[in-house]
Amino acid sequence: QQQVKQSPQSLIVQKGGIPIINCAYENTAFDYFPWYQQFPGKGPALLIAIRPDVSEKKEGRFTISFNKSAKQFSLHIMDSQPGDSATYFCAASKGAGNQFYFGTGTSLTVIP
Amino acid sequence: NAGVMQNPRHLVRRRGQEARLRCSPMKGHSHVYWYRQLPEEGLKFMVYLQKENIIDESGMPKERFSAEFPKEGPSILRIQQVVRGDSAAYFCASSPRQGGQPQHFGDGTRLSIL
Numbered sequence: 597q598q599q600v601k602q603s604p605q606s607l608i609v610q611k612g613g614i615p616i617i618n619c620a621y622e623n624t625a626f627d628y629f630p631w632y633q634q635f636p637g638k639g640p641a642l643l644i645a646i647r648p649d650v651s652e653k654k655e656g657r658f659t660i661s662f663n664k665s666a667k668q669f670s671l672h673i674m675d676s677q678p679g680d681s682a683t684y685f686c687a688a689s690k691g692a693g694n695q696f697y698f699g700t701g702t703s704l705t706v707i708p
Numbered sequence: 709n710a711g712v713m714q715n716p717r718h719l720v721r722r723r724g725q726e727a728r729l730r731c732s733p734m735k736g737h738s739h740v741y742w743y744r745q746l747p748e749e750g751l752k753f754m755v756y757l758q759k760e761n762i763i764d765e766s767g768m769p770k771e772r773f774s775a776e777f778p779k780e781g782p783s784i785l786r787i788q789q790v791v792r793g794d795s796a797a798y799f800c801a802s803s804p805r806q807g808g809q810p811q812h813f814g815d816g817t818r819l820s821i822l
Contacts, residue, residue, distance in 0.1 A: 602750075630810055632813075637815070638815050638816075639712070639714075639799050639813035639814050639815040639816050640751070640799070640813045641813070642810045642811075642812070645810055685750055685751070694756070694764070695741060695753035695756055695764060695766075695767065696741075696743075696751070696753065696811060697753070698743075698750035698751045698752070699750055700749055700750045701748075701749070701750050
């Protein structure tokens with residue numbers, strides 16, 4: 597059973613566009629929601645994370661929007677660049693130091 | 709490089725052999741997590757360890773898989789009698805303490821079974 601559902605599976609945008617990746621969860625005990633970026637042959641690297649007490653968090657060109665009532669959160673990449681082409685994973689965890697539940701990933705391609 | 713170090717980066721084994729994957733956490737981190745990633749899929753949790761203790765192994769297959777994190781040295785994920793279905797990328801992550809987010813990931817070990 598997939599605890600975190602992620603969409604779309606793949607996404608192609610033009611340079612400068614704003615790709616949006618969405619995730620949904622069911623377990624209201626989740627209290628930490630990170631986004632990871634992964635390039636081929638590398639491990640996931642943390643991009644940005646949010647806790648459910650805020651509705652939005654921005655770090656550089658990356659923004660997380662969080663809707664607690666809908667149990668959804670999304671990643672927006674402003675002014676996307678070809679170097680942003682990668683696979684993006686959302687995740688969720690509950691409690692202190694526990695495992696992450698990952699979405700199935702979104703392959704993003706930014707066309708120059 | 710003070711990041712999470714995994715070795716080997718690539719490992720090839722024949723069916724029935726043993727695979728040993730090693731993970732050295734970031735300096736100062738005492739919590740280690742192992743995840744498995746199949747092609748075109750997200751990461752699936754396998755096991756969470758602290759030094760000399762297994763905290764949560766709910767994602768670990770009951771047979772052939774084991775993990776340890778000794779007082780000295782790296783964490784080891786051991787797969788005995790490997791089968792083709794074990795082919796995957798295995799990632800290790802570490803965090804500094806109980807409840808210490810985020811988890812920092814290594815670059816993984818790509819295991820191929822012939």
